[in-house]
Amino acid sequence: MLSRLGFALIEADSVQKAMALCEESPPDLVVVDWTLPDEDGISLVQQIRRLPGGEKIKLILCTAERSVTHIETALAAGADDYIAKPFGIDVLETKLGYLGFDVASQIANPLERRHFSRVGFAGMAASEPEEAIFSAGQTIFAAGDAPDFAYLLLAGEAKLSANAADGQTIDVLLKPFALLGEMALTETATPRRASAVALTDCSLMRLSRAAFQAELGQISPFMRNWVESLGDRMAELIDHLPGASETK
Numbered sequence: 001m002l003s004r005l006g007f008a009l010i011e012a013d014s015v016q017k018a019m020a021l022c023e024e025s026p027p028d029l030v031v032v033d034w035t036l037p038d039e040d041g042i043s044l045v046q047q048i049r050r051l052p053g054g055e056k057i058k059l060i061l062c063t064a065e066r067s068v069t070h071i072e073t074a075l076a077a078g079a080d081d082y083i084a085k086p087f088g089i090d091v092l093e094t095k096l097g098y099l100g101f102d103v104a105s106q107i108a109n110p111l112e113r114r115h116f117s118r119v120g121f122a123g124m125a126a127s128e129p130e131e132a133i134f135s136a137g138q139t140i141f142a143a144g145d146a147p148d149f150a151y152l153l154l155a156g157e158a159k160l161s162a163n164a165a166d167g168q169t170i171d172v173l174l175k176p177f178a179l180l181g182e183m184a185l186t187e188t189a190t191p192r193r194a195s196a197v198a199l200t201d202c203s204l205m206r207l208s209r210a211a212f213q214a215e216l217g218q219i220s221p222f223m224r225n226w227v228e229s230l231g232d233r234m235a236e237l238i239d240h241l242p243g244a245s246e247t248k
Contacts, residue, residue, distance in 0.1 A: 002031070002092070015039040019047055026053050029101070032079070034063035034070075042077045049078040058099045062087070088131070088203075094154055094176065132206040134158075134198040141181055142195045149206050151180040156202030162194040173199075180204070185212045 002009050007029065012018035015038050022030070030048060034041040041061055048054050061079040063070060074082045081095050131154065134140055140151060140158060158174040174180060180196050185207065 002029075013037065015044045015047070018044055022048055022051060022054075022057070026051065026057060029058045029060070029096075029099075031060045031062060031083075034061060034065070034074075042073060045074070045077045045079050058101075060095060060099075091131070091154060091203075132204045134202045134204065136198055136200050138198045140196040140198060140202075140204070141192055143193055144191045147181060147183075147190070147192050148209050150182045150185050150209070150212075151196075151207065152205040153178045153180060154203045154205055157199040158196055158202055159199050160194055160196045185209055 010021055010027070012021055013036075015036055018030070018032075021027075030044075032041040032044050036044065041063070045059050045061060048057055048059060051057075058081075059079045060081045060083055061074040061077075062083045062085055063074075064085045066084045071082050080099055083091065083095055132151065134156075141149075143163075153174055153176055155176055158178075158180065160172045160174055160180060162170055162172070174196070181192065181194070
């Protein structure tokens with residue numbers, strides 16, 4: 001997948017081989033598997049960071065595990081980002097955009113990158129294993145639905161429609177990295193007051209309300225960051241929808 005995104009690819013099947021390659025010619029990016037034959041990926045991340053100039057190398061750690069503990073361990077070891085297997089090229093492209101690589105989905109603003117990277121990390125702890133796929137014209141959720149899930153748009157475009165206080169319908173165009181229905185995660189389970197429709201074929205991370213509440217119950221600092229991000233996002237939404245209802 002990296003070669004399809006324009007990267008010159010060199011592979012290593014062990015920590016020892018990977019370190020030899022990094023010492024010989026430091027790469028711009030290393031995608032590290034958590035499970036390796038000789039040592040684990042955490043060890044490789046730590047060793048790369050200790051190399052001269054190792055702090056400049058972008059490191060993505062990938063694993064089948066999605067727990068908050070695994071995510072925090074990866075970041076504490078020095079990883080820049082974390083990706084859960086299995087994943088598609090769209091997800092990888094998004095992660096590379098977070099890190100500032102010149103790919104189609106790159107987010108140029110560093111503050112925005114950090115914000116959505118934090119959202120994505122924490123979201124994986126409550127997300128379903130597979131991405132949710134919606135075809136153009138398909139309803140993602142409708143007003144009156146039970147707020148069982150929130151969504152993070154990974155690819156494609158969608159439209160969110162909410163009723164303003166004066167009765168008018170306000171539409172918002174959503175592009176990759178936008179959150180949809182996020183208040184469903186933290187408020188009481190009242191029916192949604194907004195609807196969302198896919199304008200193009202869309203790929204979304206679907207976040208379970210039940211899983212999110214279970215993680216939040218552990219009072220993890222990581223989940224507190226997630227809640228802070230929800231607050232940031234809602235403030236932005238209110239700015240764009242003056243007088244509108246919350247987008248549940």
